[in-house]
Amino acid sequence: MNSKIKIARRQPWKNNRILIAASLVLGVIVWLVFAFVNSDREERTIHNVPLRYDLTGTMASQLNLQPFFPSDVNPEDIRISVVVSARRYDTVTWQDISAQLIVENVNMAGDYSLGVRPTYARPGDEARFDIKNYYIGGITTQKFLAVSFDVERTLPFELIPTVIGEVKVPEGFHAGDLMLSKKYVSITGPQRKLANISEVRAETVVKEPLEKTTEYNKISIVPVDADGNPIPQFLVIEGDVNATLPVWEIAQLHSMVDFLGAPEAYYANPLRYTVTPSSVQAASAGIAPDHSLRVGTIDFAALSPGDNTKTFLAKDLTQIAFLDGTEAFVAWVDMTGMAERTLRLPADNITLSGKTKARLRDVQRVTVVGPADDLAELTPDNLAGEAIMAENTAASALEVRVRVVQTNQDGKEEAHPSCWVYGKYTVSAALG
Secondary structure (H helix, E strand, C coil): CHHHHHHHHHCHHHCHHHHHHHHHHHHHHHHHHHHHHHHCEEEEEEEEECEECCCCCCHHHHCCCEEECCCCCCCCCEEEEEEEEHHHHHHCCHHHEEEEECCCCCCCCEEEEEEEEEEECCCCHHHCEEEEEEEECCECCCCEEEEEEECEEEEEEEEEEEEECCCCCCCCEEECCCEECCCEEEEEEEHHHHHCCCEEEEEEECCCCCCCCEEECCCEEEEECCCCCECCCCCEECCCCCEEECEEEEEEEEEEEEEECCCCHHHHCCCCEEEECCEEEEEECCCCCCCEEEEEEEEHHHCECCECEEEEEHHHCCCEEECCCCCEEEEEECCCCEEEEEEEECHHHEEEEECCCCEECCEEEEEEEEEHHHHHCCCHHHEEEEEEECCCCCCCEEEEEEEEEEECCCCCEEECCCCEEECCEEEEEECC
């Protein structure tokens, strides 16, 4: 009995409890070793790795093509996952990695889906960290980059104001047309893409009712093709465009005209005239207290008994919207009692500025308009002209401004109070 017990103590591995304990200790040691080894290496993402490409010796280079990237993708933000030692976690930056665009298969102008080849920036960096994966921008599944190869061009396009949504304003007010801070915009991109642009829309989104004129900053510029499909990719649009959506008060406005160059007699007693239509329903940013609407200006130099009807287009009046279909205004000036007379303008009555050595000739037929009795008293000395000749000009016909004048009681020249010159004139000048 005693001898058996002694033998059992000399062979402990035959004891099951001792073997279980030893196995547990060994397993913990192995786990700790593996945990220590694996914890020494961690995965991190390197941001803002710039995309590089080299077209030297490629077909793209021979065809003078260059890459264009989508406007919503930043080729300067290639993100690359690396496995790096925990002790060197902060030592790996974007400068340690090169993201190379694979361009070997680009052999003509067109759209391509190209991969990116991430490599070490310097030899030996593979000992510091391992490159595991890469993706473009914030999309973890995007492994290929859309690139268009073509010749670069820049063209101007007219902007088409476009409102997205329903515009609602209070009763008694009207929303005018969308007004843009620019009429044209320059777009740079592949020439094939530019050729497909049918129009460029300046889109403003309206979501809520408008109580007053509203400003919109940095609105969307959307080039579209002939079918109205957007062409947003690969295009660079110059600068920002702002927009204004006016909200104007509606009123019944009375049509009026202004006169330019009126002789003294017609300042206090203007010529009688009519405007058709005499009043319009319109919306405007600034309605006059008397509800008058100046539809245009009539220059006396363009007014005579045979030319006394003037037309003004409604579309030329800005800051106003016509709500009754008005397209034009016709102004008729009452020339009753007015007559025309043709007089000669003597060369001696023309003042020449600039080259004073030029010899001028008489202007033979100048049309003067005014009351018949006043016209009968006029002579060629009642005409005066002014012309300008630049120092280096070789022109033989100079524009001359002709006026009707008279001599007052003090012997001084002054503008005639009731007669004016109709039309534009030139004077012949001989250099020397």
